[in-house]
Amino acid sequence: ETGVTQTPRHLVMGMTNKKSLKCEQHLGHNAMYWYKQSAKKPLELMFVYSLEERVENNSVPSRFSPECPNSSHLFLHLHTLQPEDSALYLCASSQDAGYEQYFGPGTRLTVT
């Protein structure tokens, strides 16, 4: 595997379900990010982890819970989501929380 990988690529879940998105980076970076991309809206930063510490939480609802167990892996735990949470969730990584960020292909989430 190379670059940034994300699983699953597609996910359909009900509002009462609990699911997790997984991201893995193979670039040796020490910072990882979650972004949300909704139709007709700009890409929106959700969380930043640098050296496995959360350094930014962009006013994201508590139904989204990130976890960064090491510098290569990032999870986004989802529970009690709303239909408006349906979007493409993108993971990215960079060195030293810098501007050169590498994105994964995203998980297309549909909340029914």
Added chain:
Amino acid sequence: QKEVEQDPGPLSVPEGAIVSLNCTYSNSAFQYFMWYRQYSRKGPELLMYTYSSGNKEDGRFTAQVDKSSKYISLFIRDSQPSDSATYLCAIFGSYGKLTFGQGTILTVHP
């Protein structure tokens, strides 16, 4: 006022045309300006970045920043069908924070 404004298009041009993509931003403190390209069903990839004002050229692509008017541009010369994608401008703040424009959908038709 949004931090970054970008016309979503869509923009359709014939092959070989010069394409101009533009964004405006509101915070004059920003110093790094990025352009990302996103193909359908893929994540964004960094195309070019510019530090402060001025131009930067990479092959058929030129990025330009005018800090006095808070205006950033990407020019594509001799556009190709393979350039068809969504182009996202972004500005870089602290703690790895990238703020993106809405993205412009570009189609280059043969």
